[in-house]
Amino acid sequence: MRYCKDCEPAQEIHSIAYLSVVLGWIDQPFFDFMEMIFHSTAEAISRKISIPFFKLMTALRLGYFTDKPDEKDSWRTRCFWEEAERRGIRVREFHLGPIRDAFIAEYLPRLGTGKAGRTIIFDGLPRPGYKESAALKWMDNKGVMKKKFMQEDLPVARGGVAFTQKRALEIFNSIQKPVITKPNLGSRSRHTLIHIDTKEKLIYGFKKAKKLSPLVVVEEELRGLLFRGTLVGGKLVGVVRRDQPEVTGDGVHTVRELLEKENERPERQGPIFHKIIIDPDALVELGREKISMDDIPPKGRVITFSQKTSRGIGGTTTEVTDIVHPDNVEMLERVGKFLDDSLVGVDFIMEDIGKSWREEQHSGIIECNSLPFIDLHHYPLNGRPNNIAGKLWDLVMPESKSTF
Template identity: 30%
Template sequence: MQSTITTHQQGYRYGLRQPGNILTFFTRSISNNVDLETIDDWLATKLEVTIEPRPSYVYKVNDAEAEKVGALMWRVLLLGRYLQQIAGIPVFDPGLILDVRKDDKDPSQWQSRIVVPMLDGIPFKGIDHTYSSALKLIMLLQKQGHPSGAPITIYNVIQKKILPPLRSMITAGISTIPILRAAYRCQIPFRHIGSGIYQLGWGSKSRLMDRSSVDSDSVIGVKLTTNKILAASLLRAAGLPAPEHIPVNSREQAVLAADTLGWPLVVKPADKERGEGVTVSITNKEKLSTAYKNAASFSKQILVEREVPGICYRLLIANSKMLYAIRRGPRSVEGDGKHTVSELVDSANRRNKAKPSWLQEKHCPLDKQALEAMSLEGFSPDSVPDKGVRVPLRKIESTAWGGYIEDVGEHVHPDNREIAERAARLFELCNAGVDIISSDITQPWHDNGAIINEVNYAPYFGGNDIARSLIPVYLEKLMNGDGRIPIEIVVGSDKAVEEGRSRQESFIRRNVDCYLTSHNLTVTPSGEHLTFPFESLFNRATALLKNKSAEALVLVVQTDEFLKTGLPIDHFDRLIHVDNDIINWNDSNRKINSDVRQELLKLLQFFAQKINKS
């Protein structure tokens, strides 16, 4: 069994909605009794792989054995996509099977050619590693017949051998996959710039995104949010309710701060996030000393803060307006009216442990923190909570320990919504997670002493059903639609340039700033020639897709370059075929033959919405 990358393609091919590479696989030993239903069930239940029907276009076979190989290769594509996603690589198009046939040199081998999506910046060895690994796993499953007893072994292979190389190739944030998955479903094109930064959309409609942060977020605002002292000071100066705290650098200073602020208290690092080093409900000097030690293990900058009674609510501000609001409860177990808290915790941990490590939550023991948290609510490990009653295992929700959420968007008082949106604008953040501590979010902050506890840059967006359901709404407003600009392609010789200029002028007459480019000529909306350091239609078009002044593009195809590179776009609005005088990209003195020309036109037609022949 081996795989070889046979073609490097920088662009879009075969109708894929993400750039693609062609891989060739050779396989043997296909079982006569392949149970696809069992394999699919295993992939879906054990790994949570989405099983989609295989598309009927491009790949067709009449041979029963070839069909069997093709069916397994389709599972390879689905598993390869899944492996990349859990590694943080936003690949959503499953790819295509181009052909399946007996190897000419060795009839005992099956040769499968597949086109798989790639992400800019991911080395080819990463693509090969992904799908070679997926092939090995699928072949293992089909040989075992009934793979129900193999999950731990396969989990370990994925966790220890497959994922580490992939994760080393990408910078991934926890919001990246949910947001880009929604963008893909909303037909919004995106490309990886590098370091986890993506361009969504084209030209004048393009935006840059890093996790949930966008290009309009203020760098200064971001700097302020990472320092709790500065952030609270700015909030207070702007007339917004903020925490009262005192910076300290010793236990003795912490005691003095307690004398000033009074009990109960919160101790936290001034420059950390995700709930790291935070202790709440401190009511005496002994607990204060322990809390200080905990915070000091994370940072040298420590805050002693007056505790505000209430619950933490996250108001997600997107495009400067509240998109949703959730109540953030601590890690807990839910009662069923039959089992003790201890039994519920054990059951939850067993279910969690049975999952692959990348789907697991942190194991939550019945430790001192859990006992204190449940005691405050009147529970013990031997309590039998009623059905639906939650028993807290931590005092607060945190990234470290997790928690549960409840949708409260319809219940947020308008005044509370207003201060959250004001806070985001104050820090000049398009997107922000504003945490309000309130005893009742339905009541205005000025009636119950609620505060803005934190303003968070690049908030986690997409980690729950509420957020995921609203990402398309957020993206539609952010991108002003699907982020696409009109693009037309004209094919032919010098006459195609003339037709292209005519199409460009028609856009300009409609007050649309349209650029025209061929492989060696680029014309701005004002008629000036734009100089590039390369003679390549792919590279020039790619550059113009990043140009914020480009409101439309006309691409003039005069060579067969796209057969080598693929297209720089996954869709265009009109194809105009002027004539057949198309030259060879590598030899400008030679025209391409009719077979190559038809191959080029077929490639273009994959992505064309409207085809015209001039």
């Protein structure tokens, strides 16, 4: 796979990502029709044949099970797996070639507890029951999400979705600057460009996003900090602030010296958080901020080195659940209620999470995730860890609560 800076922190094969979107457009009407006719039957069949299929593939040596996370499993997988083990839930992951993230979880209560055992099958993260929310079909589609949320009076950035460069420019000319461009489908800020205030930058950002998706989102750039809220069972159970790779001036040391000191922190030596890297993109970002590595920033000034918040390039997380304003809790839980899904990650931008979103003109939701990275709450750089995996297992297998 050819390395792509814009795909950080997780590489994508551009042609496959693009083709998967196109194929989704083509086959979705057929699958929607089949689901409408055979939905309940398909679910029942799936529940009955999945485990026998896994066992058959294993017997034929085409697939295999693992009962511990390995280095290829994400931190999201590791934290819910570790929590399951603490509760006496046995988790196994099925592998078929390069395909993974199919799990079997078995709860076997201790003798004498009077509790019945239970087995569930899931992809990625567990959800209660077998019924899927209808929103799962469009939750990750940023353009569709924007339209639906606007109809529900939920805060989102003004903008639209463009297939052609001409349409992208039309949207650009109709909304407030600066704007951002990003693929209509996808996550983790891949091929996203921010701070766009000229036609030339817009075209560059459009072409960048177009490599991963036929449709490109063009929308106003919201002002503030990036937060991730996670809802389990419709309730907001955690919020983290996600910061770009940055240092804060003290009025004494240069940017270079502040960076060297920050990179010496033990937490930044891996495997979750990493050192801040100075590369050509970082120097461009410093240029945008009109500061150099040898300048001394005034006390309190924040200097950022990237447009992204990925931990792999030096981004950080801070647990802020306890200071979220009640209006923001209510707004996020309205999102969960509207989506009618038991597990949702919501990315939103605000200047101050302790104030109501209604007081901020340029705050809003930027995307929702049906398979959220709950590990962001488990391993914050700053603040107390928040056991979201435990809250999820409480919902999925409540009988396991008192086993540890």
